[in-house]
Amino acid sequence: EQQEEDVLRELRLFLRNITERLSLDRRFKAFTKPVDIEEVPDYILVIKKPMDLSTLLTNIDESKYVTVGKFMSDADLIWRNALEYNPDSDPMDRHIRHRAYALKDTIRAIIRDELDEEFERVCEEIRESR
Numbered sequence: 001e002q003q004e005e006d007v008l009r010e011l012r013l014f015l016r017n018i019t020e021r022l023s024l025d026r027r028f029k030a031f032t033k034p035v036d037i038e039e040v041p042d043y044i045l046v047i048k049k050p051m052d053l054s055t056l057l058t059n060i061d062e063s064k065y066v067t068v069g070k071f072m073s074d075a076d077l078i079w080r081n082a083l084e085y086n087p088d089s090d091p092m093d094r095h096i097r098h099r100a101y102a103l104k105d106t107i108r109a110i111i112r113d114e115l116d117e118e119f120e121r122v123c124e125e126i127r128e129s130r
């Protein structure tokens with residue numbers, strides 16, 4: 001009912017705000033757009049479920065996330081994919097891995113500081129009721 005739509009609207013605003021802040025952070029430039037398959041043809045062979053900050057934003061707009069938890073699973077894909085695609089001692093691999101860990105820690109710090117557990121519990125109840 002209307003109260004549920006109010007909660008889900010507030011969730012979208014919260015998730016959009018986080019995603020836009022991450023997209024503006026220069027450290028995460030490599031994660032802002034889908035990896036270009038023309039430029040990196042082997043990427044799709046290694047990474048089963050690509051994810052990036054612009055796709056997160058589209059998913060939010062399409063009301064794909066009913067809880068913060070579902071958003072976190074996709075957001076975590078971004079840095080997990082980068083660690084998987086960049087395992088070597090190559091300087092570029094290390095560089096991307098440092099950015100991936102910075103993304104992981106930044107997402108967790110924002111959620112810890114800014115997510116009200118009571119709000120997430122209400123979102124979980126809406127998910128279970130659907």
Ligand SMILES: CC(=O)c1nc(NC(=O)[C@H]2CNCCN2)sc1-c1cc(O)cc(O)c1
Pocket residue numbers: 029030031033034035036081082085086088090092093096
């Ligand atoms: C995001 C990601 O995982 C990524 N990984 C890379 N790794 C390499 O280039 C390593 C792979 N091992 C051999 C030596 N090169 S480049 C790259 C990337 C960077 C961008 O600025 C945009 C973009 O779409 C993708």
